[in-house]
Amino acid sequence: MSATVKTLAALGITLVALLLYVAIFVFGLYFVFYAALGLTFVMLTVLVVLTAGSDLIRRSR
Structure with a gap:
């Protein structure tokens, strides 16, 4: 192998x-x-579900 081939490789x-x-x-x-x-x-979905869920629980009682 020549030097140029090695350099190129x-x-x-x-x-x-x-x-x-x-x-x-x-x-x-x-x-x-x-x-x-x-x-x-x-996180946003969980936050929305939790707030909506707690709201629904409060309303049902």
Whole structure:
């Protein structure tokens, strides 16, 4: 193997590793964003259900 081939291979591997890192980072950001969004939605739903439920219980008594 010549030096240029080795250099090109090293550059290619570095590029692929960087791309993978960026992809994982972006995916992680999206995941965190959607997880936070979902959590907020769930919290709001639980809050609404609890307030409505306690209101209904108070009315039925």
